[in-house]
Amino acid sequence: MDSFIKSVKKLIKSCDCDYECNAIRFKQNFKNWTSGNNGINKFIQNTQLSDHNEYMVRNALEWIPYERLYDIKYIAADDEFGKVYRANWTDGHLNKWNDEKQNWERGGQNMFINLKILNNVASITSRYIDKIAVSHKVYGITQDPETKNYMVVLNDICEKCNNVCNSIHFQQNFKNWTSDNNDIDKFIQDTQLSDAHDDVKKALEWIPMIDFMMLNILQKMMSLAKCTEQIGLMDA
Ligand SMILES: [Zn+2]
Numbered sequence: 001m002d003s004f005i006k007s008v009k010k011l012i013k014s015c016d017c018d019y020e021c022n023a024i025r026f027k028q029n030f031k032n033w034t035s036g037n038n039g040i041n042k043f044i045q046n047t048q049l050s051d052h053n054e055y056m057v058r059n060a061l062e063w064i065p066y067e068r069l070y071d072i073k074y075i076a077a078d079d080e081f082g083k084v085y086r087a088n089w090t091d092g093h094l095n096k097w098n099d100e101k102q103n104w105e106r107g108g109q110n111m112f113i114n115l116k117i118l119n120n121v122a123s124i125t126s127r128y129i130d131k132i133a134v135s136h137k138v139y140g141i142t143q144d145p146e147t148k149n150y151m152v153v154l155n156d157i158c159e160k161c162n163n164v165c166n167s168i169h170f171q172q173n174f175k176n177w178t179s180d181n182n183d184i185d186k187f188i189q190d191t192q193l194s195d196a197h198d199d200v201k202k203a204l205e206w207i208p209m210i211d212f213m214m215l216n217i218l219q220k221m222m223s224l225a226k227c228t229e230q231i232g233l234m235d236a
């Protein structure tokens with residue numbers, strides 16, 4: 001293994017790590033994916049080759065197969081970056097290397113992400129990504145197989161946490177529920193936005209009434225069943 005690491009290291013410029021670093025692991029995987037575009041391949045590879053952490057993945061981007069995204073919906077046209085779509089990402093983002101499993105651990109399975117179309121493939125430069133990364137967490141690049149558009153896969157970050165925290169996840173889910181009462185919606189949303197950044201237990205959530213109704217009906221049925229049983233016993 002040691003000699004293998006050394007020979008790979010020779011291929012990675014500026015890797016002086018005295019441990020197996022993420023750059024080495026990413027490099028071993030280059031042959032298993034392609035974006036179909038050399039410039040984009042090179043760009044993603046360079047972000048991976050500059051990740052010399054031992055375990056945690058920091059700024060490495062990855063090639064994200066489009067079929068790992070679902071519920072893709074157009075949400076808005078951003079002044080700066082153009083059309084923005086929202087989707088869910090089955091796998092979630094790279095988190096850290098797991099030595100035992102010899103694989104990456106991921107976080108945020110089925111998480112919401114945003115997609116920004118790259119109008120010009122040549123525009124994918126470190127400066128472009130750095131600019132987006134001021135207010136977003138960038139995960140990688142994907143391609144719509146129908147339109148052939150390349151898209152940057154990213155997420156909003158919370159101004160307070162400088163990260164994709166619980167509040168961001170709650171906010172992305174606002175449109176999926178309502179109590180049918182604006183004040184109650186607002187109250188619940190406020191707990192999700194203001195208190196839950198690092199502790200999800202501090203947030204309230206809307207539990208649809210149907211759950212309470214079902215519970216109620218179930219309890220009535222159970223007590224009715226008990227009654228019948230008791231009457232049955234008395235008759236006997
Ligand atoms: Zn290294």
Ligand SMILES: [Zn+2]
Nearest residue numbers: 158161165197
């Ligand atoms: Zn936050």
